[in-house]
Amino acid sequence: MDLSLIIMQLLSGIALGAVLVITALGLTIVFGMLGVVNFAHGALFMIGAYAGLYLASLTGSFWWGLLLAPILIGAFGMLIELVLIRRLYGRSIDDPLLLTFGLSYILVEGVRIVFGSDGIPFPTPPQLIGVLDLGIGFFPRYRLFVIALVAVVLLALWLTLEKTRVGLIVRAGARDPTIMQVLGVDIGRVWLAIFGLGVGLAALGGVLAGPMRSVNPEMGSLVLAEAFVVTVIGGLGSIVGAVLAGLMVGISISLVALFAPEMATIVMFALMAVVLLIRPQGLFGVRGRTA
Amino acid sequence: MPKSGSTPKITRRTVLAGLSAGAALLAMPRIVRAADETIRIGFPTPLTGPFAAEARDQVKCAELAVKLVNDKGGIGGRKVELLVRDDKLNAGEAATRTLELIEKDKVHAVVGALSSAVQLAVNEVTRARGVIYVSISQSDTINEAKDFSKYTFHEALNPHMTTAAVARQTLKKGMKVAHLVADYAYGHEMLRGFKRAQAAIGADNVGEILHPFGAADYSTFMPRLMSMRPDVLCISNFGRDQANAIKQAVDFGVKQQMKIVVPVILHNQRLAVGPDVFEGVVGGANYYWGLEAQSKSAAAFNTAFKAANGGAIPTDYGAYGYSGVGSLLAAMQTAGGTDTDKVIDALEKLQYDLTKGPQHYRKCDHQSVQSVLVLESKKKSAMAGDNDLFAILANDTASDDMLRSCSELGHAT
Numbered sequence: 001m002d003l004s005l006i007i008m009q010l011l012s013g014i015a016l017g018a019v020l021v022i023t024a025l026g027l028t029i030v031f032g033m034l035g036v037v038n039f040a041h042g043a044l045f046m047i048g049a050y051a052g053l054y055l056a057s058l059t060g061s062f063w064w065g066l067l068l069a070p071i072l073i074g075a076f077g078m079l080i081e082l083v084l085i086r087r088l089y090g091r092s093i094d095d096p097l098l099l100t101f102g103l104s105y106i107l108v109e110g111v112r113i114v115f116g117s118d119g120i121p122f123p124t125p126p127q128l129i130g131v132l133d134l135g136i137g138f139f140p141r142y143r144l145f146v147i148a149l150v151a152v153v154l155l156a157l158w159l160t161l162e163k164t165r166v167g168l169i170v171r172a173g174a175r176d177p178t179i180m181q182v183l184g185v186d187i188g189r190v191w192l193a194i195f196g197l198g199v200g201l202a203a204l205g206g207v208l209a210g211p212m213r214s215v216n217p218e219m220g221s222l223v224l225a226e227a228f229v230v231t232v233i234g235g236l237g238s239i240v241g242a243v244l245a246g247l248m249v250g251i252s253i254s255l256v257a258l259f260a261p262e263m264a265t266i267v268m269f270a271l272m273a274v275v276l277l278i279r280p281q282g283l284f285g286v287r288g289r290t291a
Numbered sequence: 292m293p294k295s296g297s298t299p300k301i302t303r304r305t306v307l308a309g310l311s312a313g314a315a316l317l318a319m320p321r322i323v324r325a326a327d328e329t330i331r332i333g334f335p336t337p338l339t340g341p342f343a344a345e346a347r348d349q350v351k352c353a354e355l356a357v358k359l360v361n362d363k364g365g366i367g368g369r370k371v372e373l374l375v376r377d378d379k380l381n382a383g384e385a386a387t388r389t390l391e392l393i394e395k396d397k398v399h400a401v402v403g404a405l406s407s408a409v410q411l412a413v414n415e416v417t418r419a420r421g422v423i424y425v426s427i428s429q430s431d432t433i434n435e436a437k438d439f440s441k442y443t444f445h446e447a448l449n450p451h452m453t454t455a456a457v458a459r460q461t462l463k464k465g466m467k468v469a470h471l472v473a474d475y476a477y478g479h480e481m482l483r484g485f486k487r488a489q490a491a492i493g494a495d496n497v498g499e500i501l502h503p504f505g506a507a508d509y510s511t512f513m514p515r516l517m518s519m520r521p522d523v524l525c526i527s528n529f530g531r532d533q534a535n536a537i538k539q540a541v542d543f544g545v546k547q548q549m550k551i552v553v554p555v556i557l558h559n560q561r562l563a564v565g566p567d568v569f570e571g572v573v574g575g576a577n578y579y580w581g582l583e584a585q586s587k588s589a590a591a592f593n594t595a596f597k598a599a600n601g602g603a604i605p606t607d608y609g610a611y612g613y614s615g616v617g618s619l620l621a622a623m624q625t626a627g628g629t630d631t632d633k634v635i636d637a638l639e640k641l642q643y644d645l646t647k648g649p650q651h652y653r654k655c656d657h658q659s660v661q662s663v664l665v666l667e668s669k670k671k672s673a674m675a676g677d678n679d680l681f682a683i684l685a686n687d688t689a690s691d692d693m694l695r696s697c698s699e700l701g702h703a704t
Binding site for chain 2: 002005008009012013015016117118119120121123124130131137138139140142143212213214216218219222223253254257258261262263264265266
C-alpha cells in the first residue's frame with residue numbers, strides 16, 4: 001500500500017478527530033469543572049447545526065452562522081444552567097444526568113416539531129467548495145478549514161485558561177470551589193460561564209459538522225456516544241486528554257477503515273475498552289474521581 | 292401466568308388478573324361484534340431513526356389506500372382500519388409490535404417494514420401465526436425458500452431487479468466498477484445484484500468497501516475508493532446513509548473522476564442534500580411522480596395523494612405503502628372478506644395497477660412483478676420546479692424475466 005494513501009488517510013482521520021475534539025471538549029470541561037455529566041450535549045450539538053443553518057440562511061452567509069450560532073446557543077446553555085442545573089449542585093451526580101437526559105428528548109422533539117424530521121441540506125460555504133491538490137492527492141477544502149479552525153479554537157482556549165486571570169479563577173474553582181468563595185469570588189458566575197462555554201463548543205461542533213453531513217434531528221445521538229468515548233479515553237475532565245483522545249480516535253477510525261472498513265465504528269469502542277483495562281481513569285484522568 | 296407444573300398461588304396480582312379478565316368478559320360481546328365489523332391491517336414501520344422520512348411517507352400512502360376503500364363503502368360493508376406501529380428500525384421491537392398486533396389487536400394481515408432485518412423478524416412472527424404479511428422492504432431474502440411461507444408476499448422491488456436495470460443504463464463492457472456497501476443484508480444483496488449484472492455486461496470489479504450501517508462519516512473510505520480509479524462508483528446503502536455517503540464523496544471530488552450510481556435513488560435524501568450534490572447520480576426506483584406524463588395510474592395516484600395531503604406529491608417509498616396495502620385490500624375485496632386462505636388465493640391471482648402499470652404476484656415466491664424505473668438526478672438549472680428532481684432514463688416494463696428463477700430461490704418448479 002503506498003505512502004500517499006496512508007497520508008491521505010491520516011489527514012481524513014485528523015479532520016474527523018477535529019470535530020470529535022470540539023464536541024468532547026465541551027463535555028469534558030463541563031464535567032471537570034461542574035461535575036455535571038451533560039447528556040443533552042448531543043442534542044445541543046444538533047441545535048447548534050440548526051441554528052447555524054438558520055442564521056446562515058437569514059444573513060446569507062455561512063460565516064455569520066458559524067460565529068453567531070455558538071454564541072446564541074451558548075447563551076441558551078447559560079439559561080439552562082441558571083434555570084435548571086443550578087438547583088441540582090451538591091446533589092448526587094445522577095440528578096443532573098437525568099435532567100439533561102430528559103432535556104435532550106425535549107430538544108430533539110422540539111426540533112422535529114419546528115423543522116420536521118426530514119434531513120435539511122446545509123450548503124458548504126462557496127469559498128470552501130471543492131478539493132485542494134496536496135500533491136499526493138485531493139482533499140476537501142472544507143475539511144482542511146475545519147482542522148485549522150479547531151486548532152485556532154484550541155489555542156485560544158488554552159491561552160485563556162493558562163495565561164489569563166479568568167483562566168486562573170476557572171482552574172482554581174475546579175480544584176476547590178469553597179476556598180474560592182471564601183476568597184470572594186462569585187463561583188456561581190464562573191459555573192454559569194463554564195456551562196455556557198461547554199454548550200457553545202457543542203454548538204460550534206454542530207455548525208462545523210453541518211456541511212459535512214445533512215442536518216437532521218437525530219444527528220446528535222451518535223455524536224454524544226462518540227464524545228463520551230473520547231472523554232472516557234482521554235480521562236473525564238481532562239482538556240489535554242480530550243484533545244489527544246479525539247485525534248487518536250479519529251486517526252484510528254481512519255486507519256482501520258483502510259484495512260478493515262467494516263470495523264471502522266467498532267474500533268473506537270475497542271480502544272476505549274483497552275484504555276479502561278489498562279488505565280481505568282483514562283489517559284489523563286485523575287485517579288479516584290467518581291463519575 | 293404461572294408456568295405449568297408450579298403450584299398456583301393466590302396473590303394480589305392473580306386476583307387483579309382475574310378481576311380484569313371478568314371485566315373483559317362482560318365487555319366481550321361488544322368487542323367481538325366490533326371485531327367482526329372492522330378489517331384491521333397492522334403496519335409496522337420505522338417512524339423514528341434514520342429511515343423516518345421514508346417511513347412517514349409510507350404511512351401517509353397506506354392511509355390513503357385505506358381511505359379510498361372506506362370511501363367506497365369498505366370491503367363487503369366492513370370498514371378498514373390501519374394500525375400503525377413504530378418498529379424503531381429494530382428487529383426485536385418489530386417482532387414484539389407485530390406479535391402485539393396479532394395477539395392483542397387481532398389484525399387480519401400485516402403490511403410494512405422498511406429494513407431487511409426488520410422485515411425478516413416480522414416475517415418470522417407472521418409465518419408462525421399464519422397471518423398474511425405483505426412486505427414493502429427492498430430486501431428479498433423472505434422470497435427465498437428457507438424464509439418463505441404461503442403467507443409471505445413481497446410488494447417492493449428487489450435488489451436483483453433494481454441493480455440489473457441500473458447496470459443496464461450505466462455500465463458498459465470493460466468499465467471499472469468500485470463499490471461502497473452498507474454492511475448488512477440490504478447492502479450485501481445489492482452488491483450481489485450489481486456484481487451479477489456487471490459480470491453479464493463484462494465490466495470489471497476493482498474493489499469493494501463495506502461500511503458500518505448508519506455511519507455518519509464516510510471520509511475515511513474516500514481516499515481508498517479514489518485510489519482504485521474506477522469509472523463507476525456504486526454506493527449501496529439506504530436512507531441517511533445514502534445522503535451522507537454521496538455528499539461526502541462529492542466533497543472529495545469523486546464526481547470529477549467517476550460516475551456515482553446507486554441501486555435505489557431516494558426522493559427524500561435528494562431533498563435532504565440538495566440538487567448540486569445529487570446532480571448526475573443515477574439510481575433505480577419503484578416510483579417517481581413525474582411518471583404521470585406517461586402513466587394514467589400514476590396521474591390518478593398523484594391526484595388522490597395531493598387531494599389528501601394538501602397538494603404534496605407522493606414519494607417512491609410512499610408509493611410502496613399505497614400499493615402494498617392497496618393490493619392486499621383488492622384481494623380481500625375479491626375474497627369477500629378476511630379468510631386467510633381465500634385472500635392468499637386472491638392475491639396469487641390478482642392483477643393490479645395502482646401506481647405505475649400492471650403488477651402481479653409471482654406464484655412460486657409471491658414477488659410482485661412490476662416495472663422498474665431508472666432515474667437521473669437533475670442539475671439545478673434543469674429543474675422546472677422544486678419537485679422536478681429526476682429525469683426518467685428508462686422505464687423497464689414488468690416481466691417475469693426480470694426476476695431470479697423460482698428454482699434459483701429454492702422453490703419447487
